[in-house]
Amino acid sequence: MENTRPPVTGRERPRDGERQCAVIAPFCLLPLLLPPLSLGAPMSTAESVNQAYNLALDMQRHTSTLLQTYLQHQGSPFSDPDFSIPELSLRTLPPTDMPFEMWHGLEDGVRLSLTQEAFWSFSQHLLLAIADQSDLSPDNSMVENQLWEARLKAKGLAGNLAGIMTALGLPTPQPNTLLGPVPLGDTAFQKKCRGYVIIRDYSFWTDRAVTFLGELKAKYSQ
């Protein structure tokens, strides 16, 4: 049923000048966010980690605003204070149920790989959320702009992590795996819920990435 959704790329076409600016602006950041391996001069592991860490930190700073803005625009009860549906989940999203001890006990390479996959997945899911929002309330450019920004950063972080993996000699996962059908897309209500879960889990993974990259940064800066 998800296949009936209009292609997400169709929404990338700006509708007016304002949106054009808003959409183009994040792309200006793109060179900074692209994985370093595509650039000519190789970057040291410490630099790569540092760059990824800074990006994750920046993402973390904006996640709460993003979630708040998103919920605010979905109407009550989403916009109610303390709104939360912990039971709601999306099976296509990166899992968030791994206990911290287990996560912490994983090797760096594994964690790098999982995080990289997670943020690649989030970049796809956020694109989905943008399309959903565009369907629901197309005139609300504020949420869409923030989602675009988050999506771009998620993609950039995935690229950065891939760069670190390359630098460490780890096998880099194929980045262009496309997202299959995502549940919870049939109705407007489900789309609202889906966006909520995506942003909520994105926030979780951002926190996890900041902690993890902080560790890596400490490790490689020595």
Add this chain to the structure above:
Amino acid sequence: MGEHSECGFGLRRALQSTGSKRRQQQQTGSSAGVSSQAGTDSGMQSPIIRVKKKTSSETRLIDVVHVRPIKLAETGFSKETLDWRTVEMVVVGACGGKYQVVAEGMPPFLLLEMLEGPTDCSAQMVDISLCVKRPSWLVDRKRMRMASNSQWLLLTAVLLYLTNQVNSQKKSTPHDLKCVTNNLKVWDCSWRALFGAGRAASYEVCIEKRSRTCYLLEKNTTIPPLLPGHYEITVHPLYEFGSSKSKFILNEKNISLIPETPEILNLSADFSTSTLHLKWNDKGSVFPHYSNVIWEIKVLHKKNMEIVKLVTYSTTLNGRDTIHHWNWTSDMPLECAIHYVGIRCYIDDPQFSGHKEWSDWSLLKNISLPPDSQTKVFPQDKVILAGSDITVCCVTQEKVLSAQIGSTHCPLIHLDGENVAIRIRNISASASSGTNVVFSVEDNIFGTVVFAGYPPDIPQKLNCETYDLKEIICTWNTGRPTSLEGPRSTSYTLFESFSGKYVRFNGDEVSANENYQLFFQILSNQEIHNFTLNAQNLLGQTESTLLVNITEKVHPRIPTSLKAKDINSTAVILSWHLPGNFTKVKLLCQIEINKTNSEHELRNVTMRGVESSNYLTTVDKLNPYTIYTFRIRCSTDPFWKWSKWSNEKQCLTTEAIPSKGPDIWREWSSDGRNLIIYWKPLPINEAYGKILSYNVSYSSDEETKSLSEIPDTQHRAELQLDKNDYIISVVAKNSAGSSPPSKIASMEIPNDDLKIEQALGMGNRILLTWNYDPNMTCDYVIKWCNSSQSGPCLMDWKKVPPNSTETVIESDQFRPGVRYNFSVYGCRNQGYQLLRSVIGYVEELAPAVAPNFTVEDTSADSILVKWEEIPVEELRGFLRGYLFYFEKGERDTSKIMGLEPGRFDTKVKNITDISQKTLRIADLQGKTSYHLVLRAYTGGGMGPERSMFVVTKENSEGLIIAILIPVAVAVIIGVVTSILCYRKREWIKETFYPDIPNPENCKALQFQKSVCEGNSALKTLEMNPCTPNNVEVLETRSVALKIEDTEIISPVAERPEDRSDAEPENHVVVSYCPPVIEEELANPGAEGGGASQVIYIDVQSMYQPQAKPEGELDSDPVGGAGYKPQMHLPVTSTVDDLDADDDLDKTAGYRPQANVNTWNLVSPDSPRSTDSNSEIVSFGSPCSINSRQFLIPPKDEDSPKSSGGGWSFTNFFQNKPND
């Protein structure tokens, strides 16, 4: 009745053992799809139960029973749950065979009921007790029927047998003929006859009206329909012994029309719209003619079959089988609960006069829920009209705890199972993301989004026009917002009916001002367009139409590429580009011509549209050498709208020769030798180019000279001319040529009759007039200058035409309060004559200063004041007069009070004669201070004031009198006093100044000069070796005071000589130290001795030793010692050192006055103490009231009383002679 009860009991008992739910479900499941489950009619129709006897060949109606329905009030049940409890009826004549019980208006399961009638027909009637319950019990009832049937039949048979036996003697006569029809083609008639007539009972039925027709029929049979009217029906049982004919009167009115039970062909549902589609066949082919049919359709929902809808629907029967459709949209989504539909009909045949009744309800059909879906809340993403109601349900297996729309909680409506619904009334328009409806279960939420909005408003301000006749642009406003966005937003379609073309709005073409717009390509040769703009969303659609001739709605785009090229000094060519296909229309363009410092000018040009879209036109009648700014806009003919103005284009026209010579004037220099020619630069609209230079030439009768070219920056030239009369000529030159010359004569035409006039202006302008002079042929010139400035008096000049008699001089240089001189010249043959000389102000001001004034003369009653003129610069207007105030007043007070003319004591003199410079103020008071104030005033107001205080002179006669009278009085008093004193001098002397003998003349009292030296010649005053007699007076006793007093009041005239003589015994020689040797003691305070010393001296000796300390003491020691020492008084008895203590009581002569305290103290340095004037010998005499002065206590120096301020009256009196 026991059997009846048994029956009823049996049934009731069976019904009471209700089936289990499982069985019920099985039953339901077995009839899944279109089931034939019977429903319970809760309508309050009166049920009819027909009992038919069924034989192998026919079915005859044997009885019809109308059953009273149980009223709601009797049951206590709601309508939905109302059950038919028990229906009791009596069937008369039932005997043998099988009986069919048909109930109408009751659940159709009774159709299945077959009763075995009692074989014994002796019983003529049978009571049937039917228990009617809900259809769920039907199964039980059926099952139980098998078990109870034999019992029931047995009882019934017994009953019928008995009844039959009782009535065996009665003849079996048919009665109660009844006929019904369901299609009007045949009548189904039946009558009653006795039971037990045998199985093969046949009847001959004859119908007779005019003719007679007989049928051989079974008991229950059909007959063809009869025409209206009464028919006699004869029923004659055949083969029955003892039976008899029965006659009935049959009429169509007695016939009941009961249509056949309709059958639902199909029931389907559209879940997205919650709509049921019902399809059935009206079976019109069985009906002989057109009739109206009323269909009643009922919709029930939930498992307990609550009626949610009961509607009637009318059709007509047209002789053919017709399929009818009926749609119904449910308030509640069809997914929320199971829905049932049933139908029945009523044929309203106007030709049928009999009784018409409703058919039986069809079998109910239901809509089964769609296959299992993930979605649990219905409806999803519903778009509804704001303000309407909506029911949202949640289909779930979990218990729903709460439901809310937005943030508002709603009460739950419980449906089957755990399913719940909420009803939202008057929903308000949603935000862009819709309104959320959420059902909360224990650990999750289910929800849906409702989009409440409005249908599109009629598109407003629809306007179609074209910019270029290639494309039409239609714009409109949406009107009221729909609150629906995204996929739910309004779609617009612009349809043109003549061409049949349309364009769709896809949301991208919203123009900047929130107008929607669509572009429509113009077809060639089509001018008239009929546009329909259709607006549509999920809630409705509206439209707006517009018929336009597009050639009349051309709004050209902005002209571009405007260019200007000059042709000559007065014309340019403008060219521009106007995009569009205007070959079929005429263009109307407007050119705006702007000139610096000038109002803009608009010129219209009309031209045919051209293919190339490039246009040009000539603009003429321009001024040479002028900067013009052009811009252009266009429209078409007929006019619709101007395009926007094009960009501006500037162009400078070429130069031409100046149109006229410069404006010139001449003035003689102050020394009268040189003539200065002034000219004004030509204004740009006359110069026609840049002035390069001026040529000045002057000519007399004899010669002509010219100055070399004067650059354009210089606007004067100085000529040295002789006494000849010259004509001076000035020419301005630009690149195109020279201007016509301006000429002026050097000499001025004299004018004898000239006087100076005054004029006043307003603001910065002043009006000057003169008399018309026909001799003045060229023009008039008014020149003006500031009169106070030195040098040639010329500020500016102005030329006016020769026919004027007045002009207004206006200049920004004019200042209020400044005097200007205006000179009006008339021109005659290039010579000028001064006609008038005017001084004027554009505005008068009050004088800036007060006039200086002085007092020339004052007398006792007048003051002469003189003042000076105020200079012109300070006057600032024409002087109108002076105001002089005066009043009495001192400098201090008047200054404070100010001088107000309105005060009662202020006198004012208004001097309007401005030539007057003095003023005498009379009638003043002498020797009085006057406050004088003088101020000048002009037409501009009062100037400041200058004040002065003047005191008038004294009146001398009065003063003299005032002095002389007191002097004369004093003299007279003095003379009188003198005379009186002289006359009474003796008395006065006796009284105030008795003679006191001078002790000096007393021989007895003469002392030797060297008393202390022990001169033996003086026997009477023989003295012991001289030791200083110190008497210390400590305190005076009262006794002593008494003695003293007595001494004092003793006769005054008692002389010392007498006393010494009278009391010789008492005479005590007192050691006495003359003051001369006690000089040091005279100032005891200086010594600071602790002991008080009192020196007793007599009056004479008090002065004498001091007056003549050296001379007399040496020359006449004896004569100077004529002094008799005063006696020591017992008052000083406490004094230790006195040698003559014993003799004190007897002492005569002077003694100090007793009361020491009352002594008037004389300080040692007082004049008296040093004065030795012998004339005062009487002082201190015993007769003197002041004799107490004689004692001078040494201590008094220290006493405060001894201060120099202690002069008493007596002192004064004493000192008087010394003054």
